[in-house]
Amino acid sequence: MEIRSERTKDIAAVRAITKAAFAPMAYSSQTEAEIIDALRVAGALTISLVAVADDDVVGHVAFSAVTIDGEDKGWYALGPVSVRPDRQNGGIGGRLIREGLARLAKTGAKGCVLLGDPAYYKRFGFETHTALRLEGVPAEYFMAQAFEGPVPSGRVSHHEGFDAS
Template sequence: MLIRTEAPADILPIDRLLKAAFETEAEANLVMKLRENGRCTLSLVACSDEGEVIGHLFFSPVTVDGQDDNWQGLAPLAVKPEFQRQGIGLALMEEAKETLAEFGYPVTVVLGHSDYYPKVGFVKASDYGLSCSWPVPDEAFMVLELIPGTLAGRNGLVEYSAEFSDV
């Protein structure tokens, strides 16, 4: 398996993957809108040995109390159904953590499954006084510090890009 940055030729395979991995087309439409509006910070794909796109994750900017500190929101993370439970999503996350930190993005947040994301280091955002702009279960909104010390004394309302309002 190869993990690499999304290339223009990956856009349609990613779209098909997202439509296969989720119950609705909302995530696929969200990624297209974010990409079209220049809100893509990092988009990685996992490819099979044959070159097929079998996994994808996407990061876009978030703000805290309206302030842009280069924090990133993860959404979505998807793996083709027939390739799930093989560690592909976790491998994508590990690569993303390293890449984001290398480029100076200090923190990422995710709204997701509380059994899955702690495997790569996410913790409840509320433990740091961070809240989500949507009414979500406390354990579902999580944060991961990529550059040590960034979360010290930081709290507030985390808001995603406007494109998320349509989801």
């Protein structure tokens, strides 16, 4: 399997995989594909990686900038991340996340946040930091990982593309 940067020809597959992966998730807003599209159109996808197996796109992960208390502090958000349902639980999502975090750190990013299951994301170095918060979500599901320096405090805001519907 190859992990590489998204190409224009991958966009339809990324959309289909994202919709299929999130369809059965009760917590999902079912707008994840639209969020990725909005970030892409706005030029706000800092990193967009696909997993390719046998010339088929089987997974995707996105990273985009966030602000903390309205300021750019060099922090980014991981997500959405999705794997084609018939390929889930085989390590593809983990490989996408690890590669994306490594690439993000190489850009000089200070850190990364995400909203997700702590039991899953702690294996990648994410932890809950009560001083860093995302309004409207339970604190235990909002996690961060610093690449450089301490984890800042404040209210995190995602790109407006996350409001896509």
